[in-house]
Amino acid sequence: MTADSKLTxxxxxxxxxxxxxxxxxxxxxxxxxxxxxxxxxxxTQEGTLYPLLSKLRREQLVDYEWRESESGPPRKYxxxxxxxxxxxxxLDDYWLRINRTxxxxxxxxxxxxxx
Amino acid sequence: MKRHATTISLGRSTLQxxxxxxxxxxxxxxxxxxxxxxxxDREEILTDLEQAIADRCLQRLAPTQSxxxxxxxxxxxxxxxxxxxxxxxxxTYAEPERRLEQIGEGAVISGVCLxxxxxxxxxxxWVRIVTVVLTLLSGFTAVLIYALLMLLLPFAPHPAxxxxxxxxxxxxxxxISYIRSFFEPAVKNGSSH
Numbered sequence: 166m167t168a169d170s171k172l173t174x175x176x177x178x179x180x181x182x183x184x185x186x187x188x189x190x191x192x193x194x195x196x197x198x199x200x201x202x203x204x205x206x207x208x209t210q211e212g213t214l215y216p217l218l219s220k221l222r223r224e225q226l227v228d229y230e231w232r233e234s235e236s237g238p239p240r241k242y243x244x245x246x247x248x249x250x251x252x253x254x255x256l257d258d259y260w261l262r263i264n265r266t267x268x269x270x271x272x273x274x275x276x277x278x279x280x
Numbered sequence: 281m282k283r284h285a286t287t288i289s290l291g292r293s294t295l296q297x298x299x300x301x302x303x304x305x306x307x308x309x310x311x312x313x314x315x316x317x318x319x320x321d322r323e324e325i326l327t328d329l330e331q332a333i334a335d336r337c338l339q340r341l342a343p344t345q346s347x348x349x350x351x352x353x354x355x356x357x358x359x360x361x362x363x364x365x366x367x368x369x370x371x372t373y374a375e376p377e378r379r380l381e382q383i384g385e386g387a388v389i390s391g392v393c394l395x396x397x398x399x400x401x402x403x404x405x406w407v408r409i410v411t412v413v414l415t416l417l418s419g420f421t422a423v424l425i426y427a428l429l430m431l432l433l434p435f436a437p438h439p440a441x442x443x444x445x446x447x448x449x450x451x452x453x454x455x456i457s458y459i460r461s462f463f464e465p466a467v468k469n470g471s472s473h
Contacts, residue, residue: 195328210359210360211332211361212312212363213363216364219321219324220367232454237292237293237335
């Protein structure tokens with residue numbers, strides 16, 4: 166429980182990155198994003214996702230277009246903009262760097278001298 | 281229990297709610313509105329949330345049931361969740377940038393003139409007059425430029441998040457988006473459907 170409460174802000178901070186990643190996979194609409202996230206640690210709700218997507222759109226990282234649906238009203242489909250793709254690539258790189266750093270720090274702790 | 285149902289439009293759907301459901305919905309929306317205070321996209325986000333609630337209520341209705349009660353509504357609201365205040369507040373710093381777009385609402389053809397007018401901050405009438413004059417003077421060239429702009433300019437997202445209402449039907453917009461995807465490296469890996 167205590168470990169999880171420390172991880173909550175980490176997950177919250179990563180949500181934006183995770184959403185960019187899913188939107189980067191092609192045209193998606195919000196129920197798609199929620200479904201993909203539901204199976205992961207980043208499970209979230211519309212109440213969080215819609216304000217986040219609107220923020221990302223204001224930052225011009227994502228954009229949406231309307232598409233007709235077979236049932237019900239038209240839907241918003243989100244995609245990455247060129248700036249969004251750039252941001253996603255940068256975040257991916259950064260995430261890899263952090264992972265490497267964490268792995269190296271672990272080595273130091275177990276008695277290895279740093280190269 | 282009173283079975284007095286009221287028909288309301290929620291997002292872009294219409295559904296019937298009983299009194300207790302309406303009271304609960306109003307409370308949720310008022311709270312969401314408060315949390316989105318100062319957010320420039322407040323109306324759009326609220327419409328999106330309303331739509332999500334409507335979809336989830338409709339999913340929960342039994343085949344013979346037409347009126348949403350507090351039971352379905354409560355379940356829908358807990359799935360949609362409260363507006364996340366941290367995210368809602370974070371959106372307030374970013375001012376919308378001036379973008380050259382075609383605006384479907386109130387458009388004569390595709391909203392290119394409206395978009396140019398908004399970009400230049402002049403009345404659309406002036407842009408249209410100039411366009412007509414240019415068309416008369418140059419003939420085909422102006423038409424070609426218009427067609428090119430139609431193809432290249434992004435569609436403006438709609439105020440309060442309603443779907444485009446312009447003269448260009450959604451199918452044509454999709455065709456335009458499809459053609460455009462060849463020019464945009466960002467959507468190269470996106471599926472076309």
